[in-house]
Amino acid sequence: MQGFSSKTPETPVWTEPEGTLGQLTREAHARAMAVADRLEALKAVARDARPVVPFHQALTGPHLRVIAEVKRASPSKGTIAPGLDAVGQAEAYVRGGAAAISVLTEPTRFGGSLEDLQAVAAAVQVPVIRKDFLVHPVQLWEARAAGASAALLIVRSLAPSLLPLLIDTAREIGLEPLVEIRDLVELERALAAGASVIGVNNRNLESLVIDTATAPAIIPHIPSDRVAVAESGMQQPDDLHAPRDAGADAVLVGSAVSTATDPEAQVRALAAIARHATARR
Numbered sequence: 001m002q003g004f005s006s007k008t009p010e011t012p013v014w015t016e017p018e019g020t021l022g023q024l025t026r027e028a029h030a031r032a033m034a035v036a037d038r039l040e041a042l043k044a045v046a047r048d049a050r051p052v053v054p055f056h057q058a059l060t061g062p063h064l065r066v067i068a069e070v071k072r073a074s075p076s077k078g079t080i081a082p083g084l085d086a087v088g089q090a091e092a093y094v095r096g097g098a099a100a101i102s103v104l105t106e107p108t109r110f111g112g113s114l115e116d117l118q119a120v121a122a123a124v125q126v127p128v129i130r131k132d133f134l135v136h137p138v139q140l141w142e143a144r145a146a147g148a149s150a151a152l153l154i155v156r157s158l159a160p161s162l163l164p165l166l167i168d169t170a171r172e173i174g175l176e177p178l179v180e181i182r183d184l185v186e187l188e189r190a191l192a193a194g195a196s197v198i199g200v201n202n203r204n205l206e207s208l209v210i211d212t213a214t215a216p217a218i219i220p221h222i223p224s225d226r227v228a229v230a231e232s233g234m235q236q237p238d239d240l241h242a243p244r245d246a247g248a249d250a251v252l253v254g255s256a257v258s259t260a261t262d263p264e265a266q267v268r269a270l271a272a273i274a275r276h277a278t279a280r281r
């Protein structure tokens with residue numbers, strides 16, 4: 001029961017994340033504090049941002065959808081795609097059939113930026129999600145001001161009182177939260193907090209160990225009125241069979257598409273698997 005210590009099974013107590021996720025979460029909190037006084041200015045910019053392209057709707061339907069990620073680097077792989085043209089990459093993903101684009105904005109370990117997010121959101125017609133370690137409402141306003149339609153909230157990073165607050169704030173400003181979990185305890189927290197789009201990460205963000213059996217094991221427990229997304233560790237079309245057969249609505253793929261010599265063809269190959277009807281949960 002990762003992330004919880006408990007005297008009895010009924011009273012789990014949240015503990016701060018450890019390892020890589022702990023460091024990333026603390027650094028993201030410090031960055032949020034540094035821009036917290038810009039909240040009113042960001043709200044003004046957000047009013048003029050491009051209208052929200054509905055994220056939930058883009059992932060809903062009988063077929064498995066592909067969310068393709070713009071990912072320059074990562075803690076587990078180091079440099080992935082130096083000099084990546086974020087807009088060109090995202091446009092190629094869309095031509096290949098991506099239903100949505102994920103843009104990493106974390107600067108120190110992923111080489112991302114809000115500029116990438118803004119440029120991609122301005123260039124494509126599909127919804128764009130801000131992928132970062134979000135712990136404060138000001139970061140949600142940054143995302144909306146940059147034109148995002150959705151933002152990642154990682155359950156493991158957020159104290160129990162913060163998760164529902166950030167989910168509610170995201171919705172109030174027009175962002176759909178992609179609420180990320182790794183196990184059934186976190187699924188309970190996500191559901192209790194009102195998550196509609198739930199991502200199951202195959203990567204343990206504290207240890208960086210990938211187990212591609214994680215998402216297929218958890219997704220059947222996600223109620224059928226929620227959108228289920230399998231995340232991480234999928235390299236090739238065959239890797240999509242297990243999440244699809246478990247009833248995933250979408251898969252999120254980063255490294256494999258960011259390193260592809262032909263990203264449009266790579267996404268098209270993934271989407272071809274995705275086009276087979278997904279199992280119903």
Ligand SMILES: O=C(O)c1ccccc1NCC(=O)[C@H](O)[C@H](O)COP(=O)(O)O
Pocket residue numbers: 020021024069071074075076077201203205208231232233234252253254255256
């Ligand atoms: O990718 C990492 O090494 C990583 C490390 C610590 C926290 C988050 C990390 N990645 C975020 C993601 O979950 C992925 O970018 C995303 O799911 C795509 O994963 P992949 O297809 O395996 O690149």
